[in-house]
Amino acid sequence: MKLLVCAMEASSNVHLKELKKYLNEDIELVGVFDKELGNPLYDLTSLAIMGFVDALKKLRFFFQLRDELVSLAKDCDKVLLMDSSGFNLPLAKKLRVTYPNKEIIYYILPQAWAWKKGRVKKLETYCSKLCSIIPFESEIYNDKNKITYVGHPLLDEIREFKTQFLETNKIAFMPGSRKTEITNLMPIFKELVKKIPNKEYILIIPAKFDDSYIKKIYGDISEFSISRNTHETLKEAEYAFICSGTATLxxxxxxxxxxxxxxxxKFDFFIGKMFVKLNFVGLANIFFEKMGKKPLHSEFLQEDVNVENLLNDYKNLDKKLFFENSKFLREYLKNGSSQNVARIIQN
Known part of the structure; x- marks a missing residue:
């Protein structure tokens, strides 16, 4: 079987790597994905865009890429689209028009439950099967036969969980992966460590960052130990300070x-509040709200992000209760998604 894949994000390729373990050996991947997984049409690094101006400059390239993928699909048995709705939804539309009977599978769906609900109709129209990683996501879809909750990919990728709460003397810091996130949070984190003495402060830095970039963006990080392994470090740490995103989950x-x-x-935050109608930012808190439970963790946004608030939260959070509640979260998400998605592709 030939499978056309469009996985443009680094995170999507982490999920794709897990998925590939469950695919039959005779399935050939073609299209856009990490070169570690086969022979892609383009290396992911050529697809990276930074900001609106860069996106405009590469607009012609992305139109060309869409047409190339549509042409490739002619000789493929099925199509797998992952995340990146800005590119993959228009691609799905053109694929559906060009090949009305081609099976198009979408894995890691756009977060239409949070904003832009109009994408639901498009997904149902263009795609054959929708693989959801959010338990409540199907509530906003009309065609329940198309959408399936397959589990969450993090439960494939996280190999070990804490079995008991322990004070390990290690505190992890994750200021994000985008330049603005890092430059906004690092000065606060550097002040914070001065208020929490006699601990090992571990700064988790994305593996893709080289030494010169780290020196330029992070500044003086001599107070911190450096880690490139998120899951291992989080398991060893007794506490963490994290920028919003997948890392919180x-x-x-x-x-x-x-x-x-x-x-x-400020402008981005204002626009976000206008369009995203959610009570929480962290996915774990969103899930807990759906379960009818109190928030799992605190959230500080914008002006509320300061040393005093973060320090008070560290001192006052019931850490043992947090640990017990994390078990409920794993039960809620049930299982990993890779094996179920592989089964859908191969059926």
């Missing part, structure tokens, strides 16, 4: 209590 699943902090550009 990773910590919640592992069982490491943490504080969520996020500072966005």
């Amino acid at each position: 990773e910590a919640a699943l592992i069982g490491t209590p943490f504080t969520l902090s996020y500072i966005a550009k």
